[in-house]
Amino acid sequence: MRISTIGYNAKQGVVNIGRNIIFSLASIATIAACVFLFGLVFSIVINFNYIVKNVEEGVTMTVFFEEGVDQAAIDSVGEQIKALNGVTDVRYVSAQEAWEEFQKEYFKGAEDAAEGFQDDNPLSNKANYEVTVDRIENQEEVAQYIEGLDGVSNVNHSEGAVNTLTTFNKLLGTISLAVIIILFAVAVFLISNTISVGIAVRKEEIGIMKLIGATNGFVRAPFIIEGLLIGLLGAAIPLVILYFMYNRAVTYILEKFNILSDIVSFLAARQVFEVLIPAGLILGMGIGFIGSAITIRKHLKV
Amino acid sequence: MITLRNVSKSYGKGQPAIDHMDLQIDKGEFVFVVGNSGSGKSTLIKLLLKELEPTEGTIEVNGQVLNKLKRRKIPKYRRGVGVVFQDFRLLKDRSVYENVAFAQRVIERPNRVIKKRVPEVLTLVGLAEKYKSYPRELSGGEQQRVALARALVNRPDILLADEPTGNLDPKTSFEIMKLLEEINERGTTVLVVTHNREIVNAFKKRVIAMKKGVIVSDEQEGEYHAN
Numbered sequence: 001m002r003i004s005t006i007g008y009n010a011k012q013g014v015v016n017i018g019r020n021i022i023f024s025l026a027s028i029a030t031i032a033a034c035v036f037l038f039g040l041v042f043s044i045v046i047n048f049n050y051i052v053k054n055v056e057e058g059v060t061m062t063v064f065f066e067e068g069v070d071q072a073a074i075d076s077v078g079e080q081i082k083a084l085n086g087v088t089d090v091r092y093v094s095a096q097e098a099w100e101e102f103q104k105e106y107f108k109g110a111e112d113a114a115e116g117f118q119d120d121n122p123l124s125n126k127a128n129y130e131v132t133v134d135r136i137e138n139q140e141e142v143a144q145y146i147e148g149l150d151g152v153s154n155v156n157h158s159e160g161a162v163n164t165l166t167t168f169n170k171l172l173g174t175i176s177l178a179v180i181i182i183l184f185a186v187a188v189f190l191i192s193n194t195i196s197v198g199i200a201v202r203k204e205e206i207g208i209m210k211l212i213g214a215t216n217g218f219v220r221a222p223f224i225i226e227g228l229l230i231g232l233l234g235a236a237i238p239l240v241i242l243y244f245m246y247n248r249a250v251t252y253i254l255e256k257f258n259i260l261s262d263i264v265s266f267l268a269a270r271q272v273f274e275v276l277i278p279a280g281l282i283l284g285m286g287i288g289f290i291g292s293a294i295t296i297r298k299h300l301k302v
Numbered sequence: 303m304i305t306l307r308n309v310s311k312s313y314g315k316g317q318p319a320i321d322h323m324d325l326q327i328d329k330g331e332f333v334f335v336v337g338n339s340g341s342g343k344s345t346l347i348k349l350l351l352k353e354l355e356p357t358e359g360t361i362e363v364n365g366q367v368l369n370k371l372k373r374r375k376i377p378k379y380r381r382g383v384g385v386v387f388q389d390f391r392l393l394k395d396r397s398v399y400e401n402v403a404f405a406q407r408v409i410e411r412p413n414r415v416i417k418k419r420v421p422e423v424l425t426l427v428g429l430a431e432k433y434k435s436y437p438r439e440l441s442g443g444e445q446q447r448v449a450l451a452r453a454l455v456n457r458p459d460i461l462l463a464d465e466p467t468g469n470l471d472p473k474t475s476f477e478i479m480k481l482l483e484e485i486n487e488r489g490t491t492v493l494v495v496t497h498n499r500e501i502v503n504a505f506k507k508r509v510i511a512m513k514k515g516v517i518v519s520d521e522q523e524g525e526y527h528a529n
């Protein structure tokens with residue numbers, strides 16, 4: 001198609017929207033809701049994943065041994081842990097090292113106090129392995145297995161928080177996906193209605209166009225453009241709102257829950273929106289395109 | 303240019319609107335089609351534009367057999383045929399200028415061509431000053447001339463005009479017919495349906511007379527016969 005033809009048909013598409021403003025606005029609003037929800041969930045999920053990943057990197061479990069277990073048994077357990085699926089790193093911490101680390105952490109600035117223990121390591125049987133797993137979900141399983149090994153007394157690991165976070169993340173994703181699909185369907189339905197009203201109004205005109213040699217593409221173009229424009233508007237509005245909301249929300253959360261700022265960091269708006277903007281626009285315009293395309297197939301059999 | 307072989311068209315039961323018609327019109331001819339109301343003249347034009355399908359027979363126009371024409375080739379075919387419809391079929395919500403420009407947009411002419419060509423054609427039919435008016439603001443004759451301008455603007459190979467002077471005074475009718483003659487002299491094949499006796503008799507062209515879907519006479523330099 002020529003540029004001037006596209007220009008002309010784009011204008012007709014805008015005229016269509018104007019003529020049928022109520023339906024068009026309803027369609028725009030539904031798409032906006034759909035894209036807004038999508039953007040909201042996307043921002044939350046992508047940040048959760050980011051946080052979980054950060055936490056994951058710092059999480060290890062510690063394997064302790066029963067009293068009196070000899071070095072050979074400890075080495076054998078170490079070999080068995082290394083061989084496990086999902087275990088990425090195993091570090092042996094001898095009793096001496098454990099004690100030194102403990103001193104560093106708890107006797108900071110009061111090294112004198114630790115002197116008293118001098119040659120009598122209170123952690124003499126606290127040799128251990130620090131085990132890192134690749135995924136937080138695997139931690140529980142790995143821990144249970146290791147606990148069953150000969151000579152192992154117990155395994156310390158952080159059960160609760162991270163697992164809950166992951167579960168919540170999945171749940172949120174699933175529920176939102178369902179709602180988005182429903183909104184998607186409603187939006188397609190509304191657009192389809194909007195376009196079919198437009199086609200009905202232009203029935204005579206379309207007939208005349210065809211009799212003087214208009215191609216199918218030419219007859220259809222204004223309606224496709226109408227759908228795409230509605231989709232574009234429907235997507236642009238929530239994306240702009242989300243952009244401003246995002247920065248405010250991040251600032252608010254970090255201020256309100258001061259303690260979080262040590263452990264948690266959020267993605268920058270730019271990182272989120274360089275994915276979200278194209279995705280949202282594709283979603284909105286996709287709805288518009290699908291809605292108008294199916295209607296045209298139904299009503300503009302040419 | 304136009305060949306009908308044994309063509310019939312029935313809308314339902316009863317008397318067909320076109321009844322086993324054979325017709326040959328050569329390139330560059332100027333033909334009047336006359337006949338009583340209901341004799342099938344408009345039906346003939348609709349068949350030629352492939353707006354309607356014949357119930358029987360074959361129609362060949364411009365070297366193409368219409369019955370066999372593929373759907374996606376119809377637009378291209380129609381672009382070679384200019385039509386003045388009996389009921390004008392103007393777009394009510396577009397100005398005179400847009401109604402004519404519309405025919406050019408449909409065939410994807412660039413804007414700069416449209417801007418030059420549309421005023422030219424409007425001048426030709428004597429409507430240059432009314433280019434901003436809407437169809438409802440025009441008289442019947444003026445609307446008819448807009449329809450004619452739209453049919454001419456793309457310089458078609460064939461012009462089919464269904465009573466193009468039906469609403470015009472004798473003087474304007476004569477001028478419009480002169481215009482069609484001029485267009486014909488530049489190579490366009492012209493078929494004019496008319497009830498206007500004076501014009502038919504004055505122009506001395508081929509006259510095809512129809513009655514109940516049948517050609518009852520076909521004369522070169524013919525006269526208008528009442529039947």
Ligand SMILES: Nc1ncnc2c1ncn2[C@@H]1O[C@H](COP(=O)(O)OP(=O)(O)OP(=O)(O)O)[C@@H](O)[C@H]1O
Pocket residue numbers: 313314319337338339340341342343344345346388
């Ligand atoms: N859409 C239609 N459905 C049913 N019958 C139709 C239809 N169109 C035309 N007819 C019938 O076909 C016959 C021919 O009609 P047509 O319009 O071709 O006549 P015409 O010669 O153009 O008449 P006029 O001079 O009044 O315009 C008429 O009897 C008419 O009633």
Ligand SMILES: [Mg+2]
Pocket residue numbers: 343344345388464
């Ligand atoms: Mg007629």
